[in-house]
Amino acid sequence: MSTIFALSSGTLPSAIAIFRVSGPQSLPVLRQLSRRKVWTPKMMEYTRLYDSQHKIIDEAMAVYFPGPKTFTGEDTAEFFLHGSQAVATKFATCLSEFENVREARRGEFTRRAFHNGKMSLSAVRGLDRLIRSRTEKERRAAFGQMRGGVRAIEIRKKLKEILAKLFVIIDFGEHVELELKEAQRDVSEILHEIQRMIRAWDGAERAHRGLNIVLYGRPNSGKSSILNQLAHDDVAIVSPIPGTTRDSLVTEVQINGVRCRLTDTAGIRHHSSDIIEQEGIRRAKARLEAADIIVVVVDPESENQDFKSILSDVTEMKNAESKVIIVKNKTDLGLPYPDTPRGVQVVSTFATSSHGCDELRKSLEDIVEDLCPEANFLLDAQLLRRCSNELTCSVLCQDAAIMCSHIETALDQIGELTEGGIVTENVLDDIFSRFCIGK
Ligand SMILES: Nc1nc2c(ncn2[C@@H]2O[C@H](COP(=O)(O)OP(=O)(O)OP(=O)(O)O)[C@@H](O)[C@H]2O)c(=O)[nH]1
Ligand SMILES: [Mg+2]
Known part of the structure; x- marks a missing residue:
């Protein structure tokens, strides 16, 4: 696995230029550039940075975060240098000289976070939205999407509980009709919430593109x-x-x-x-x-x-x-x-x-x-729609076994929302291509 780096702060010149390095070479790179062996994890320290000819590049602050408790899940180092174009170019050149170290592609840090199970796809999309948000509404919607995964997990848990009850009804049900009605009522509640989420998603999409x-x-x-x-x-x-x-x-x-x-x-x-x-x-x-x-x-x-x-x-x-x-x-x-x-x-x-x-x-x-209603939790509407269709069928049916099968299919959809499901590389390419380099 290669180690990647990028300028993660904004346009230069600026007060500080922040370089982020992620991958197995992070600590060796930090040690080599600072000519210092010992780095305490998570402790930001002053250091001088040198090139391979032992000439000083800059005076900087640097910090090392050991994986997996990092944004990408990998070892990470961050360098805070003076924010000039010349310093940044020189530093980037020095980093590229290390073996197995290369410049990151768009969104590659986040992509690694996703692959290392640090973020769900919904959270990735939320992050994309957050970075591109221009208005207060867009900012809040982005947070809603980042939190959406958590809500999906709760919904999933509730559906599993209903499913467990239904299995009991199938096996040992005494007042089947009554118990089935109760399960249908519970599913209806979840269905309403999902439909609210679909409206919220549509609203957030509208807010994101702007209204005419x-x-x-x-x-x-x-x-x-x-x-x-x-x-x-x-x-x-x-x-x-x-x-x-x-x-x-x-x-x-x-x-x-x-x-x-x-x-x-x-x-x-x-x-x-x-x-x-x-x-x-x-x-x-x-x-x-x-x-x-x-x-x-x-x-x-x-x-x-x-x-x-x-x-x-x-x-x-x-x-x-x-x-x-x-x-x-x-x-x-x-x-x-x-x-x-x-x-x-x-x-x-x-x-x-x-x-x-x-x-x-x-x-x-x-x-x-x-x-564009305010949304605390945003989740991909396409999957939610499929989930909603299944739950609607389950509420309408009078047979506990058929009801179970609809709920199980709905659970699969929710699974995709919480765990990312089967996401093709093409879909990921499309999402991450919108990210900036360094994110
Ligand atoms: N008395 C009065 N005059 C108004 C009012 N609103 C606009 N006007 C006047 O009505 C005229 C037309 O106003 P505009 O805003 O140009 O109307 P418009 O619908 O854009 O007209 P077009 O561009 O020709 O389609 C102007 O002389 C305005 O000053 C109002 O509430 N009261
Ligand atoms: Mg006019």
Whole structure:
């Protein structure tokens, strides 16, 4: 097994450059570079580091961690050097000169941790998420995923207990019907939890990719004014001339710690002869397909018929899970609005004065929370879905033996979540290729 090394700290120059070394050569490398035999495990010490010509490389702090109680499960050494490019390059060259020591590939430290049973696949994925997290929500979701494995172990334990009870029912059951019902109730409880986890996973995926919020409505209704209010910036041109916004315009805002791409679109007019405007309208409609939240802006000057046709665009183009909110803008005019459909959330605004915009922001926050719920435990949804299908079948069946077989299959799925199951090298390559070098 080769020993690997990498610069594990960030871009240089920096205050400190941290090199991590992992593998059987870690201690010999440390001894050789420091010209010192004795290193107390886990004790950070000052040392000078020398190259093979006995010339000093740098003054540094270094520490040695014997395996297996390390991140990778192997012997590990860490070096804290001055964070200059020249020092780091020189040090990396010296490390490469050792036999069986080479630079680590992307995510190779974590890959070794996984292979040495230090981390479950779920935890690895969580770690990947954590490193790439940019918002508070993403950070929390990443921790949820790292903890997910623990929850899976608990679920597994509960299912095993139910299974054991069922075996007793099969062999010695007296009030079979009653006992079967009890087991079904216990499974249902677990099933609900798993379904909550699936929703949480979907939500975390959405939070991770960010949400699309699209403003849609007739020209002059106030879409750009609302976008500027939500972005707290003069991002879009606002004017009394209908058709001011001709192309879609995207700006990013954070709502409840989720990155949201807020898109202003060209005003929808159904009988336009201007080809640029027609293209703008086509693009606006296309934006509806990928929208997670559609904000339909309506003003009192809208004709009933036009508003209906805008709403039917939305119904036609939106995907099943996206949410719609209607904003009645220009409330200051004190005029009546076209009829709004029942069951759709409505907020009133006076966008040129920011009146009602806080309420709109609050409504968006609620929708974002609904789409990306907070998750303490995240687990791979695909496996959870399979597990949920099996448990659903088990709850529905009236035969204890068949129920057992469904629970056993569900347990196999959970096993994959807790122990990583059979994971192909290709899957691992894909996961670890996203990691940075040094992780
Ligand atoms: N009285 C009043 N005027 C508003 C309000 N919101 C926007 N306006 C005005 O309405 C006009 C159109 O506003 P925009 O935000 O450009 O409307 P839009 O929907 O983006 O229009 P297009 O880009 O043409 O599709 C501007 O003159 C705004 O100042 C409001 O709440 N009350
Ligand atoms: Mg506009």
